[in-house]
Amino acid sequence: xxxxxxxxxRNATLPPLQGERTGKPAFAEVDFNLAPFIVIWxxxxxxxxxxxxxxxxAIPLRHPLELSFKEGCTLIxxxxxxxxxLFVLTGGDPxxxxxxxxxIRHGDEVGLRVALTPSGTQLMTPNVIQRFKDSGLSRLxxxxxxxxxxxxxxxxxxxxxxxxxxxxxxxxxxxxLPVQINTTVCKHNLKDVRAIAELLAKLDIALWSxxxxxxTGRGLRGDIVSAREHExxxxxxxxxxxxMPYDIKTTAAQHYRRVVVQRRRQEVAEMIAQGKSPxxxxxxxxxxxIPKIARAAGYEPGGWSTGASRGTGxxxxxxxxxxxxxxxxxxxxxGAPPQMQGSAEELRAKIARMRAGGAPEFVVAKLExxxxxxxxxxxxxxxxxxxxxxQDTARADAALDIGRSAxxxxxxxxxxxxxxxxxxxxxxxxxxxxxxxxxxxxxxxYRDSPIMKELRAYPKLKGKCGWCxxxxxxxxxxxxxxxxxxxxxxxxxxxxxxxxKPKA
Numbered sequence: 151x152x153x154x155x156x157x158x159x160r161n162a163t164l165p166p167l168q169g170e171r172t173g174k175p176a177f178a179e180v181d182f183n184l185a186p187f188i189v190i191w192x193x194x195x196x197x198x199x200x201x202x203x204x205x206x207x208a209i210p211l212r213h214p215l216e217l218s219f220k221e222g223c224t225l226i227x228x229x230x231x232x233x234x235x236l237f238v239l240t241g242g243d244p245x246x247x248x249x250x251x252x253x254i255r256h257g258d259e260v261g262l263r264v265a266l267t268p269s270g271t272q273l274m275t276p277n278v279i280q281r282f283k284d285s286g287l288s289r290l291x292x293x294x295x296x297x298x299x300x301x302x303x304x305x306x307x308x309x310x311x312x313x314x315x316x317x318x319x320x321x322x323x324x325x326x327l328p329v330q331i332n333t334t335v336c337k338h339n340l341k342d343v344r345a346i347a348e349l350l351a352k353l354d355i356a357l358w359s360x361x362x363x364x365x366t367g368r369g370l371r372g373d374i375v376s377a378r379e380h381e382x383x384x385x386x387x388x389x390x391x392x393x394m395p396y397d398i399k400t401t402a403a404q405h406y407r408r409v410v411v412q413r414r415r416q417e418v419a420e421m422i423a424q425g426k427s428p429x430x431x432x433x434x435x436x437x438x439x440i441p442k443i444a445r446a447a448g449y450e451p452g453g454w455s456t457g458a459s460r461g462t463g464x465x466x467x468x469x470x471x472x473x474x475x476x477x478x479x480x481x482x483x484x485g486a487p488p489q490m491q492g493s494a495e496e497l498r499a500k501i502a503r504m505r506a507g508g509a510p511e512f513v514v515a516k517l518e519x520x521x522x523x524x525x526x527x528x529x530x531x532x533x534x535x536x537x538x539x540x541q542d543t544a545r546a547d548a549a550l551d552i553g554r555s556a557x558x559x560x561x562x563x564x565x566x567x568x569x570x571x572x573x574x575x576x577x578x579x580x581x582x583x584x585x586x587x588x589x590x591x592x593x594x595x596y597r598d599s600p601i602m603k604e605l606r607a608y609p610k611l612k613g614k615c616g617w618c619x620x621x622x623x624x625x626x627x628x629x630x631x632x633x634x635x636x637x638x639x640x641x642x643x644x645x646x647x648x649x650x651k652p653k654a
Contacts, residue, residue: 180233180235180564182559182563182564182606183597183603183606184232184597185232185233185235185596186232186235186564186565186566186596187235187236187559187564187565188235188236188237188238188559188564188565189229189232189235189236189237189238189566189567189568189592190237190238190240190565190566190567190568190577190578191222191225191229191237191238191239191240191567191568192240192241192242192567192568192569192570192578193216193217193222193239193240193241193242193244193247193250193253193570194212194213194216194241194242194243194244194246194247194570195212195213195241195242195569195570196210196211196212196213196241196242196243196246197210197241197242197243197246197269198210198243198269198271198273198308212246212247213570213571215571216247216570216571217570217571217572217587217588219249219252219253221572221587221588222249222253222256223253223256225568225572225587225592226253226256226257226260226262227260228587228591228592228593229257229262229592230260230261230262231593232593232596234261234262234263235262236263236265237257237262237263237264237265238264238265238266238267238291239253239254239257239264239265239266239267240266240267240578241267241268241269242269242570243268243269243271243273244266244267244268245268245269245271245273245274245278250266251281251282251285252285254266254282254285254286254287255285255286257286258285258286258287258288259286263288263289264286264287264288264289265287265288265289265290265291265330266282266287266289266290266291267291267292267293267332268290268292268318269293270292270293270294270306270311270312270314270315270318271308271311271314272310272314274292274314274315274317274318276321279318279321279322279325279327280325282327283322283325283326283327287327288328289327289328289329289330289356290318290319290322290327290328290329290330291329291330291331291332291359292315292318292319292329292330292331292332293315293331293332293333293334294312294315294316294319294331294332294333294346294349294350295333295334295338295339295346296312296339296342296346297342297345297346297348297349298312298345299311299312299313301338301339301342302315304338305334305338305339316353319331319353319355320353323353323354323355328356329353329354329355329356330355330356330357330358330359331350331353331355331357331358331359332359332361332401333346333358333359333360333361334361334362334363335360335361335362335363335375335383336362336363336373336374336375337372337373337374337375338373340375340379340383343360343383343386343387344386344390347390347394350394350396351394351395351396355396356396356397357396357397357398357399358394358396358397358398358399359399359400359401360383360387360398360399360400360401360403361400361401361402361403362374362375362380362383362400362401362402362403362627362630362644363375363402364402364579364627364629364630364633365630365633365634366579366580366581366629366633371633371634374644375644376644377643377644377645377646378646380403380405380644380645380646381409381646381647384400384403384405384406384409385409385413387400387406388406388409388410388413391439392438392439402579402627402629402630403627404558404560404624404625404626404627404642405620405624405626405627405642405645405647407558407620407623407624408620408623408624408647411620411623414432414435414439417431417435417438418431418432418435421434421435558623558624558625560605560625560627560628561576561577561579561580561605561627561628561629561638562576562577562580562584562601562602562605562606562628563576563605563606563625563628565577566592566595566596566602568587568592572586572587572588573585573586573587574586574587574592574595574596574599576601576602576605576628576629576638577628577629579627579629579630579633580628580629580632580638581632582601582632582638584599584601584602585599601638604638604639605628605638608621608622608625610639611625611626611639611641612637612639612640612641613640613641614641614645614648614649614651615640615641615642615645616641617649617651617652618647618649619649619650620647620649624642626641626642626645627642627644630642630643630644631643
């Protein structure tokens, strides 16, 4: 098995670690061909709930072939060998493993930021939540699929789950442990999205992760909301992101990133039409996108704690003052607007060199945005929306950092999943085995599996996803494509956007 020591040579190709022991991964610097941004380990499939959409098809008792504690520690060491990916312990219900606190502690001690997704059952007592924090847990992630017990408990098929879940959230926040809420949107709760959002606003959470159903495990195709309904919820989430005091992200809904880009571009265009420069309009749009929680000390996007606090109260939220990105500073804060580095010809030459050297597309896209901005310096910022020039759009995209948006996590692309017996998958929703950690290093599996490599090669996507102008921003849900068509490179089947097809 590969250890930290034996991976030193390989790690030389990875970006340097950012921050201290629990420092947040430097998202824009992680090459997804070499390392994932997030790693999820399903420590057990045992669970007391019987959720209608359960990916894992959880069972009452633990499997006899689960990874042992020693094997789990070896796996955690391999995950750390990637650098600083976010690490999530999931199930089933992780509390079904008596050694769960020791696994959390080992992850914390080797320098990983550890999150955990327990089930909403009677096992989640105040003592258990305190032990999570004392073991070094950085975030508690719990599922809430309805704004009331009638909806949530029907979803979970166990009476009392809603009350236990809400009580665990309140207790975690009382002791200063950050909380993430996971909600799966399907036909059962489609009309309850805003009500859930309003409930969460009262619970002092850090992040709402909104999942969209994938037909795997117990999840049924007939419960998936339509493509039009996906789009409607995306716009609702974008509006909620401006109202709510927490961050919002989606899972298995990569096309939400397209909607975010479209909405922000529209907002920028409206401001340009009113006489603002593309850069100033973009700054305002980005500033408006920061949730209200950003005003709190120690805020980081996604609400991660800045360290594993062993105390009680609010110190678990961290003590560092929030750093304001340069792109969000006003001209008075940062002085004169920064000048583009080099001439247009120098940038073109640099882009050509980076493409020839195999640089990631998100890096090249960012440079191309700068190049377009150089070409558009004399563009008229007062152009009406329908006649917004390409140069103005490019200048706004550069200020919005649209190039970085192209680096979204997807199945097998910045994401890897290990099940309870050590089998490796591109994600928990894409049931294709790509390796076995009992037989090979997770690092080698992630980097070298033919399926994983193909999932990271967006030019291979088929149908409209292959030619979509938002391909690199979105990429579609590879797991949902597989669940519906049997082809993980097929077009996202629940996307209502029809990109213009390029001429042959």
